Amino acid sequence: MSSIHTRQSTAQSIPNAPPSSRKRKRPAQPQVSYRSEYQSDQAGQIREYIVIEDTPEPDGQVPPPHHNLPPGLAPTVSSVFTNGGVRTRAQAAAAASIQTSIPPPSSAASSAVPPPNKRRRKETFADSTPGTTTPVAPRPPQPLAANGSASGPSGAYARKAIASRGYDAQKQLVHGGSTTWGQGGGSGGTESVRASLVSRASTQLQQPATPVYDDKEGYYIITPGDLIGNRYQIVRLLGQGTFGKVVEATDVQSKKKVAVKIIRAIPKYRDASKIEIRVLRTLRQRDPVNENKCIHLLEWFDFRNHICIVTELLGLCIYDFLKENDFQSFPRRHIQDFARQLLTSVAFLHDLTLIHTDLKPENILLVDHQYRTVNVPAPPNSRSRAIRHKRILANTDVRLIDFGSATFDEEYHPTVVSTRHYRAPEIILGLGWSFPCDAFSIGCILVEFYTGVALFQTHDNLEHLAMMEAVMGKIPTRMAVRGAKTKDEFFRQTSNANPTPILNYPGTRASRQSRKEVRGTRALEDVIKQNDVVNTRFLDLVKKLLIWEPSERLTVREALTHPYFDLTIPPEN
Structure with missing residues (x-):
């Protein structure tokens, strides 16, 4: 339910507007009756709306420009503005053309509203969608000054705002099948437009916001106490990786602690998780008592577009x-x-x-x-x-x-x-x-x-191969020949009578830091000292695992x- 604060402002009778000067040929503005309404939107922020008071529908057609009329039939200012200040484009053009030649009547009870300050942009305006506004900072109601000028939005700006709202409202009604262009030009049409806008805005304010469960990268937003899969209550976040997040949870049925891997809601990670589930199910079927020390799958399910894999807590x-x-x-x-x-x-x-x-x-x-x-x-x-x-x-x-x-x-x-x-x-x-x-x-x-x-400890392929040579010895010629066919950028040919490929390191592109890192890499025999039988056998095992x-x-x-x-x-x- 939005709270509405309405400020009513009416025009006052003041002396006639001074004639236009040569420096600024701006027509005097007729009296304007408007009000400001403050409404709270769905997010709880206050928005200001400028509303022109309804006036009777103008009678008759818009008079043609005065330079096309017979002598003596040129329109007056009062005849142009018979609708209380809400004008069509033709009427505005006619008023602008005759303003300098026809002075305003002395008995006119209208006030000239000065134009808005061009250097200061008004922050209140309407969106193209009925019932919504662009977020702005709320301003307090501002009374109409004694001289008839508003310290808030000017009359010209107010007409422009209400014209925009009326255009959008009629456009919305046309699409909705309620009316067609050219209908509802009087106060009755305006009332129907306002009723439609108020009804739509009320509906939008009453609709609950859609809950957000994921961040912008597809990770599930972890909330301690949240129940996932109607069975596992989140306790805390354990870790996060490329595929998703892992949380500690309590099985509300067995009261045991479990780990739940929540996969990111992105198709490629969902597909990869299904491969993992297939493997885990195979391992559980082939080793139900887990003698082979692999993680044991308890169950899996799809929750809010996230694949969830439940395992033992480690x-x-x-x-x-x-x-x-x-x-x-x-x-x-x-x-x-x-x-x-x-x-x-x-x-x-x-x-x-x-x-x-x-x-x-x-x-x-x-x-x-x-x-x-x-x-x-x-x-x-x-x-x-x-x-x-x-x-x-x-x-x-x-x-x-x-x-x-x-x-x-x-x-x-x-x-x-x-x-x-x-x-x-x-x-x-x-x-x-x-x-x-x-x-x-x-x-x-x-x-x-x-x-x-x-x-x-490297992140470069060629440097990695050079470190392997430092740890494991030179790459075998037979493997180098095969490697030169697939990765020729890593090799160069020897210059002897029988050229053979060798690792092209450092070459011309290896940095000084890279050369230092490779020189600091020690051979396995220097890393694992053979000072007793344990180290001797351990070194032998590692060397047989690290063969080219x-x-x-x-x-x-x-x-x-x-x-x-x-x-x-x-x-x-």
């Missing part, structure tokens, strides 16, 4: 734990536990002819991230000798998640997969990929567990039988 991802632990390495016993579980999960996928393609610490979740804190001395090469604090996990159980990019081996393979730091060389060279790309990613992850930082040729790389099933897993590693104090 702890932090390994990357977040590393970050909160100042990127300090994991204990060697924990690395062995992580490696065994990760290889078991991926081997299970490969047995189902499924390739994960996006293995990384962010997609490995801790079941429980509770920890204890120990003091460790600073490393020998550290500038600071202060004792550091290190978090030691109480539970090393993990789950593999995010199957949105998983691909069955017999189905379509995109050209580029995997996150940059964990991408296999055959993907960079455009040579195709299969199960071995997952093994390479696991090798990168295990080294990161050992050092606390990513093995290949995919066909020579250790499979994940073979990696589970590596002697490294026969060792019993004592816990760290």
Whole structure:
């Protein structure tokens, strides 16, 4: 219900308007009776409307211009403005043409309203749509001055505003089939127009606003306490990624905590989520008790155009734990536990002819991230000798998640997969990929567990390949020949009698910073020191996972039988 405040203003009788000067040939304006109405719109803001009082319909046709009339029949000012100031275009033209030659009668009880200030633009105007206005700052009612001029909108502006409103109102009625052009020119037509506008505005104000559930990027707007799927009550936001958001929720039926992945309301992400659901359903059917440490699907549903995937609630991802632990390495016993579980999960996928393609610490979740804190001395090469604090996990159980990019081996393979730091060389060279790309990613992850930082910290393909040569040795000639056919920009030919392609790095476009980063990349033997049997076997496992040729790389099933897993590693104090 809108609140209406009406201010009534009527013309007063004042002396005749002075004759027009040579500098400003503006015709004197007749008296104008108008009022301002303040109405609140649907958003609760105040809008001002200028309304001209209704006058009787003019009798007779508009007189022709006086220069076409016989002598003595030129119209007077009063005959032109018989409708109380609301004129047609012909009447306005006639008034302008005769104003300078015919002075206004001395007995006219009209007031000359001065024109509006051109430098100050009036903020109140009407939209083309009935019942709506352009947002403006509300102004208080302004009384008519004693000399007949309005301190608010001028008479000329008021006529212009009401003429615009009348035009739009008649146009609306024509489209609605209520009347046609040329009808309703008198006060009765104006009343019908006003009634139509008021009725339409009231209807719009009474209609409730459509609720908004998404932001401009298609993400669901998270509101704690919101019930999704009529079963899961949102507790808090856990994280946000490219595909959507993950929230902690309470199952109102079982009273258990769950995680709900709410996919963005964008077609390509909805389609990708359906692929993930298909994979998760397959994993649940083949492993109902979850012996292979993959995330378990509880259910899924479509809610407000968002695909929602409900799973068990887990702890932090390994990357977040590393970050909160100042990127300090994991204990060697924990690395062995992580490696065994990760290889078991991926081997299970490969047995189902499924390739994960996006293995990384962010997609490995801790079941429980509770920890204890120990003091460790600073490393020998550290500038600071202060004792550091290190978090030691109480539970090393993990789950593999995010199957949105998983691909069955017999189905379509995109050209580029995997996150940059964990991408296999055959993907960079455009040579195709299969199960071995997952093994390479696991090798990168295990080294990161050992050092606390990513093995290949780069965002450029050529620099990435140069770092691989620093870590794994030179690219094999056979692979370089194949790579030069698909990515010739990465290679140059040797200048000897038997030219062979070699990596074209640094070349001419490598920056000074890039060369510094590549020079600082160490070989695996320098990263993992072989000072005991644990490190020796761990290094051997990683080297066999990080081999250039995919066909020579250790499979994940073979990696589970590596002697490294026969060792019993004592816990760290």
